[in-house]
Amino acid sequence: MDDHLTGPARRSRAAAIYLRCYPRDAAGTEYQRTALEGFALQRGLPAPYAFTDDGRRSGGPLPELERLLRRVEQGWVDTVLVPGPFVFSLDDRASAATVRRLEELGCRVLELPGRAGRARPPAPRDSPDGHAARTLAASRPPALRSA
Template sequence: MFAFDRSSDTGRAPRTAIYLRSYPFDASGMECHRRALEELAFSSGLPEPVMFLDNGLRAGDGLPSRDALLKAVAAGSVDILLVPGLYVFGLDDDEANAVKEELARHGCRLVQLPSRRGRARRDASLTPAA
């Protein structure tokens, strides 16, 4: 599980963001993913994340929120980015990995949501035996 390490604390709270993308348009705005990522931030001791959402857009259409996020990361305004998976950056592995590498170059820590199976296993390990 991801945990925020306060030993490297620079005296300020990390600036945390969430990036979500859906195609076709998701009327709920990817509510279930947003909630899971917000819970991950909360349980990791991070401040409430800022949301970046490209809803109903394909990578080929241009992704204005992804572009704004990358500018914020480059400017030092985002330290930790929470995503459900690399697929939000592009369905092509090379494209998704290029974005991942760009984030890393700017010192942004990328945290992916654990799979449902991984979350269920973790939650079961926290449940006391009867």
């Protein structure tokens, strides 16, 4: 999975955002969607389509994830932005398998900068993107910081 430390964004046909939160959290989902839309803009990506399975458990049916996978298979989407791989599943192996599947289909999966446990971006004086990423992480509500 690519992250904020990779080089310049390649030209994308279409970008998508995938979000899932259980239990349903409309405010948190909207917050993450807004952050990912800003991240897409920073990366020079086209305005992303949103696919949301809010309120659904990762072990159950995820109709929007399935719809997103079909769009990737059809070549309509080649970049997926997520707040972290946990949106696919809370099980690390299952989420890694979904990321792998998307990548095998020729899709990039970009993670929102500033996730816990990730390498930190450069200091603000070195990179305006680093500042934006750190500001985003610091302003995230506590419930989203531990996601």
